[in-house]
Amino acid sequence: MPQPARETLSADDIIIATGSQPVMPTIPGSDLPGVITSDGAFLLPEVPARAVVVGGSAVGAEWASLFRTFGAEVTLVEMMPTLLPAEDTEIGRALTRSFTKRGIKVLTRHTVTAVEGEDEGHGGLRALVADADGEPVESLSADIVLFGVGRRPNTAGLDLEKAGVHTDDRGYLPVTDRLRTNVPHISAIGDVTGGIQLAHVASHQGLVAAAVVSGHDERIDYRAVPAATFTHPEVASVGLTEAQARETGHEITAARFPFAALGRAHAYGATDGMVKVVADRSSGAVLGAHIIGPGASDLIAEAALAVTHGVTLKGLVDTIHAHPTLGEATMEAAMGALGLPLHTAPVRRRR
Incomplete structure (x- = not known):
């Protein structure tokens, strides 16, 4: 069988995005x-x-x-x-x-x-x-x-060693926060970098890499990456779990608000689940949020914004949320973490 024709391309910069x-x-x-x-x-x-x-x-x-x-x-x-x-x-x-x-x-x-x-x-x-x-x-x-127990990078056959590009012991391409490999002007994005293997992370990496190639001083920040699992019910999260927050030395407050207490969830006929917020006790800064229930993948955006920009529990509570909506659950959970719940029994504040 004849081999397909090969073409040699030249470029000032190369971005590897071969996935996994x-x-x-x-x-x-x-x-x-x-x-x-x-x-x-x-x-x-x-x-x-x-x-x-x-x-x-x-x-x-x-x-x-x-x-x-x-x-x-x-x-x-x-x-x-x-x-x-x-x-x-x-x-x-x-x-x-x-x-x-x-x-x-x-x-x-x-x-x-x-x-x-x-x-x-x-x-x-x-x-x-x-x-x-x-x-x-x-x-x-x-x-x-x-x-569904793991993935491997698509780097075999790329002849990366000929270009001097280093891979780790699993074949992934280590990159800097500017998405550069060890070789100048060769970048990598997406699953092949071995980091957080999510489509929206790869897309954001692509934006950063393109900006860097264009001469801008952009850098990637992974501290507030939202994750969504499209099960029924949906699951979404951002930031630290309760256990991670404690392990990193935070004295925390955590509270949750059930969708069963929301009129909108009852209207949808989907009342299973909750919104949970984790915050630093002294500063009130939101460290993480964890949602299981209807619309979780959409609701996590507010929490991602809070974690990214250091919004406090009070900041969430003071933000007027439309009623009746599913988004009220985030505000209600924040109120519970402050010891000021409106529509559920007071939540024991964890120490």
Whole structure:
């Protein structure tokens, strides 16, 4: 087969944006038909009747939620104590409760150690599950087993070494806060940099890199990156979790406000979930916010602005929020953190 024609391009600056791809773990049976990653899920010709999803972070949780929405019998297996382990633990526990109510079987502190073909011979699979001690506990029947447990950078074949561009031991491209690699005039953005692998982060990196190439002194700041997980219910967060805030030496105050107390949520018929705010006790500065519930991915923008610009709890409370809206939950949570709740019982202020 003839090779495609190659073309040599010259430029003053090069920006590498080759992204990443899902990783398939090397366990017995990972090469069987029906064992897929998130990329393979997009190619499924129909909704599987039975799905085992391995990995309870954003990718796995989103696919588990989607499969269940379309009627599949779903089991979600996560090795950590809660789903969405990068999120505040209260959010992970709340998502587990919501998934369980929807009929998704959630197995935390478990792993899939192997996949086998079913004995009946009609194309089914069995996922072998072990507990936190590695002891076999269950065999799950499935039509597909989806692994959402990691990614690797698309740097193979780029011949980066010929240009002197350094990669780390996983193949990612370390960059400065101006998105420069170790080689002048070669930059990198997106998943290939090995940082926060979110589409909106890659887009913002692109803006910064383009500005730097154009001669501006722009720099990337990752202190207030919002994350959104498009499950049902949605999850979104920004800044520090309660545990992270304590670990970094903050004396904090934290409070939450349930969507069940909002008229707008009742009008939507979606009252599960809450908004949680975490703030520094002495200054009142908002350190983080964590949301599970309707519109979480939209509501997080206000909190991201607060964390980015050092807005205090009082600043959120003093900002008039339209009524009836879901956004009132952020203001109400801030009031609770100040010990001034309007529509819920006073929240014990954590020390």
